[in-house]
Amino acid sequence: MKLVAAPARLSTVSSTFDAEFAARLHWSAEQDAAIEQRVADILADVQKRGDAAVLEYTARFDGLSAPNMAALELTQAELKVAYDAIPEAQRQALSAAAARVRQYHEAQKKACGESWSYRDQDGTLLGQKVTPLDRVGIYVPGGKAAYPSSVLMNAIPAHVAGVQDIIMVVPTPQGAKNPLVLAAAYVAGVTRAFTIGGAQAVAALAYGTATVPKVDKITGPGNAYVASAKKHVFGTVGIDMIAGPSEILVLADGSTPPDWVAMDLFSQAEHDELAQSILLCPDAAYIDAVQREIDRLLPTMPRAEIIAKSLTGRGALIHTRSMEEACAISNRIAPEHLEVSSTDPHRWEPLLKHAGAIFLGAYTSESLGDYCAGPNHVLPTSGTARFSSPLGVYDFQKRSSLIEVSEQGAQVLGRIASVLAHGEGLQAHAQAAEFRLKN
Structure with missing residues (x-):
């Protein structure tokens, strides 16, 4: 059976646009009641029984049995062995990406992460003291795919901020350890790492066990169970955000090769069926060309089935009256990733207020931001870019007021x-x- 990716074709001149647009955007962050209850039970069990509960759930959910938690901890030597064992090209790519991510976050620290003070006319000292968190936990997904880039994006800003202990948890179903993830942990300066995942890993980090140290904050994406667990433990520890499905919005003036834009839409759609890919463009003929490229390229993609479901279920190709109107609609969406695929992206950038990350120009594919451009790829989703920011050095610091x-x-x-x-x-x-x- 031939796969078909049929994103909704919408037009802002249609009288039904607002309703159709709202329906396409709708996504509920509310978790299934059964998941919420199961997560609450797991958290309570780990809080009560500690390591024993974590071992039991790891065996049940990941198919990984271990006699004790020590068997699930990755040593620094094991991380280095993984780094040394991966192909030279991967070592170079990992190190280059880490260097760029570190450089960006070092600049970010200088811009907003330093202490300051001043004295007023009567000699009173006022200021702000910025200090790093003592210990953080980073959650790295490890079920359907492996994400070494998530290791870099979570651990490096914590390291730059001055966090002394960075505890990584990563599920390894049936004990399969991804060498690139382990190598990334070595490059990024992870202090300790455990092969545990799910709500039980979040609970272990939040409450602490005999083996897993209690952290001050938990960052990193995960499935519905992980998202629910992070929501439950917030207040006991800090969290970065509750992440929804991945999103990309492309503002196109029709000047970019349509196959480039089609592949950029694929780049988010391949994450999962709930991911959202939207194109806004004032050129109807160009939208037709992008659809033709979607049809042509889809059969070549290894994750074609997921892409097809994502684009058909949540994707949209929207014909706008102008680029100005496209920018206004973009602000309504407040997307996670926003590409300005235009010959003059700096003309439109001042009109864009709400986005997790803005990618300017035809050569700036969102995928470069995911891996190696430098800025963090942990971004607000589901419209929360209206009030939230990308993960950064500031998420691993706290501020104390100084008054004398x-x-x-x-x-x-x-x-x-x-x-x-x-x-x-x-x-x-x-x-x-x-x-x-x-x-």
């Missing part, structure tokens, strides 16, 4: 605080300030 009030400053600030505290009915607050006044 001089004697002279206390005379001014004390009177202000006294008036406001009395207004709130908090007399002890008022008197604490008043005791420091000279008169």
Whole structure:
């Protein structure tokens, strides 16, 4: 049976566009009630029984039996062996990608991750002290595919931020360890690594066990069970975000070869059936050309079935009145990945307010951002780019305010605080300030 990828064809001039558009965008982040309950049970069990529960769930869900947790820990020597054993081309690619990711996050740290202070006219010191988290956990998916790039994107900014302990968990179904993932952990500076996954791994990181140390924050993507577990443990530990299906939005003016754009749409659709790929373009003939390339290229793709389901179920090719209107629609979507496939991308970039990452120009494929451009590929999904940011150095730091009030400053600030505290009915607050006044 011939596979067909049939993304919805929409037009902004249609009277039904808004309804059709909303229906295509809709995706519920609510997990199935059965998953929520199962995850809650696993978390409670790991919190109660620790290592024993983690071992039991790892055997049950990953088909990996071990006598103790020590057998599931990857040593630094094992990580180095994996790095030394992979092909030279992979070693070079991994090291080059890591260097670019590190360079970008070093620049990010200088821009927003440094402590600062100043003294005002009366000598009062005010400022901000930035310190790294002590220990973080990174979750690396390891079920349907292996993601060494996720190791780099989570561990390197933590390392640059100054985190001392970076604990990696990665499921290895039936004990199959991906050498590139292990090599990436070696390159990225992972401190300890365990071959455990799922909700039980999140629980182990959040609560700590006799073997797995309790962390301060958990980052990294995972399946519905992992997402639900991260949501449940938030408050006990920090988390980066609750990730939804991957997304790409391409704004095209019709100047990019249509097969390039078709493959860019494929690049997200191949993740899973719920991934979303959308093209916005004011040139109807160009949209037709992209559809022809979709039809031509689909049979050549190893993950053709997943791509076809994704594009047919959630994809869209949208004809707009103009590029300006395309930019406005993009802001409504707030996509995870936004490609501006245009001869003059900097003309349109100022109009774009909401996106996880913006890829400017025809040569900037989203896949380069996934692996080696430098900026982080852990991005907000499902419209959360309206209020969220990519994973970065700042996610592995915390900020403390610095206040040192001089004697002279206390005379001014004390009177202000006294008036406001009395207004709130908090007399002890008022008197604490008043005791420091000279008169």
